Amino acid sequence: MIKSSLGVLLSLALSVAILPNMAVAKTATEKPAKTSKKSVSKKVAAKRVSKKVSSKKASQKNKKVAAKSKSRSYAQRSQKPGFQRVSFSSRTSAVPAPATAGDMAGLNLTRDPLELSSNAVLIMDQNTSEVLLDKNSQVALPMASITKLMTSLVVLEANQNMDEILQVTEEDIDTVKRTHSRLAIGSQLSRANMLHIALMSSENRAANALGRHYPGGLPAFIAAMNAKARALGMHSTRYVDPTGLSSGNVSSARDLAKLVVAAYQHPIIRYYSTNSNYAVEPGRHVLHYRNSNNLVSNPDWEIGLQKTGYISEAGRCLVMQATIDGRQVVMVFLDSKGKHSRLADAARVRRWLEGSKPSVMARPIVAQQG
Template sequence: MREALNREVRLYKVLFVLFFLVGGAAAVFWVYFREVVYDYQFYIPTAGKEAAEFEYGVWPALSNPDFFMKVRGELVENRTTFIEADLSAMVIRFYRDGALLKSFDIIAKGKPGSWWETPAGLYRISEKAKNHFSSFGRVYQPFSMVFQGNFFIHGWPYYPGGAPVASTYSGGCIRLATEDAEELFSLAGVGTPVLVYESETAADNFQYRFATPEVSATNYLAADLKNNFVFLRKNERDRVPVASLTKLVTAMVAMEYVNLSNNIRITETMLASTSRPRFEAGEKISAFELLFPLLMESSNEAAAAFAETVGEARFISLMNRKAESLGMHNTQFVDASGSGAENISTAEDLFALAKSVYDNRSVILKISAGNFKGATYTEPSFKNLANFNEFAGDQEFVGGKTGETTAARQTILSIFELDLGGEKRPVAIIALGSDNRAGDVRAMKEYIKANYRELLGGGDTAVSLP
């Protein structure tokens, strides 16, 4: 009886030792050979201060290279173990703890534009199977890893009879060489993030252009004289001949250095070539009356009369000094009429001139528009006085000047008061090197009226004035 009991005790001891050894071995095996399951949460910086949680799934934004680089950078910085599938370079990369460990060539992907196109996004491995049978394609997919619904990473598929599929075969999965798929299969665990990226296959060079008016002038500027808001501009800082726009400065200097109440005796040298000859040597004309043919008929005779009265060299010097004082630093005058090709300026400088005339010499504008009604000076006694300013008679036209020479082609500086947002705004429109100055100004004026009905501030104010 005692002997039987001892045998039973020894048997239990043996069974206990065996249970301990088997259990320990199983624990060791589980620790060292278990499948690692990953569970990451990602937060991607947004335009706001707080980062937004990056959810798994299709992300079309990952076709944007900048956004893709930001997402990949976050994964690397956070020392994430993940797979990157670059469908543009056709390379799949495995990162362990944020460091690139291995790269493999992608052999096939979903056809772009098809319903089985491989979608860009951030996914994760949800299942793994060493040899998955696809009910969709009726093929075996060795070393398959599901990352999104019916989309897998796998080796080269083959039919149940063992024949491999054609190289063009694809159901949208990412196909690798079978040996590469096997190695990646061994590296990646369930839950491993999969970052799928594909940029546009070709650069899109299409550009939208804000519709601007057709203008023949090589240089132009249209801007508000009060707040410097620029509506239109082109080559506004290029120095070019300006022709008879010069006479606006001629008029300013004459008003400052010639007594307009005095008469000027016309001499032979004042009878310059001009579009409408009007004077005769020996006659006397009041200086004030000379402003009318100067500004309306663009009379070179009137310009010469003013210059010779002061002294031609001194008068030209005063014109250049006047320009400099107005901030017209890229302007040069060589005569009072503007006939010389060396009379040059920029559309931006002429804007400064228009600003000064509008604010301080409005009589010049009134005369040029044919609207002078003065109390101090009477209207001129000239008969049949023409007005070469094309916009004379336009109710919005305040005044300005035109010009034309072979070197300058057609030029124009016109000031309008336009109803913009229920307020009258003074707008200068300057065109240089034009083939159709009136058409150019008209096109720009109508464009402004159609597109800028109200000014709310914060616009383009790049005109630089002192």
């Protein structure tokens, strides 16, 4: 009994002594495991951050490489023969002009020694009627605002009061080409001022108002225009309105030369058509007009009469009476391309007249098929 009690006591004492050591051992083995887990977690996080940074750097690098590649590719393309950068303005200027009536008739295939861009031309000595240059001069073509020369001729020969005040109405609005006019509905000007800006600046509403205020109105005025054309021997000419906005107004270069000679007899037409600028007051505001032909302001030119014209069917047109090298010359250019081509044609003819014998070209130029 005493032995068993002593055994129990010894057993308890041994367990008490062993337990703390076991706890310490357990703690020692668990603590390193816990620390290792945190370390792994931090390492994983660090790797992720590193991977993210590396990925970002790689992306930026790829972008730079792509940009370089694109730049290199563009440079290589630009070095290829035939490649050319074209600006916006160059593309718009390269758009071809619409085909005119002369183009559709094949007149653009005609070649002349002066290489004029106008499809129909007549250069004539005003005093002798000698034809110095003839290019498709007998073909009837739309004449655009050259029409206004006949409009002015009919107005003046009707002996109407030039001081009478005419009013612009809705009847004068352009319904053919939808062109703009600075003369508002209700504008009032004298017949003289209407004629002035119609001849000098091709003011369409002014020209139409002149026709409407003719005795019998527009129908009678147009009939008078055609009657005057017949009287002048303009057999290829027809008028349908006083402005020239309709392509139904047609004439030949040969006929228009006759019109220029007839219109030149009127000092008012000579003065109005060659005036460089003019101001009118049709209402509350003063309107300043400029001549549609820049040559009238050029001191190198001696122009006695002129008129310009343009609609898409007619191309650029110009008629002039000018004194060149002491000789009075009538010049007609129809169906030209480009804003300044008709003026360039006039300059070429002038240089030719000043530097050669015009009689050499006093014969029709035969079309050569291109």
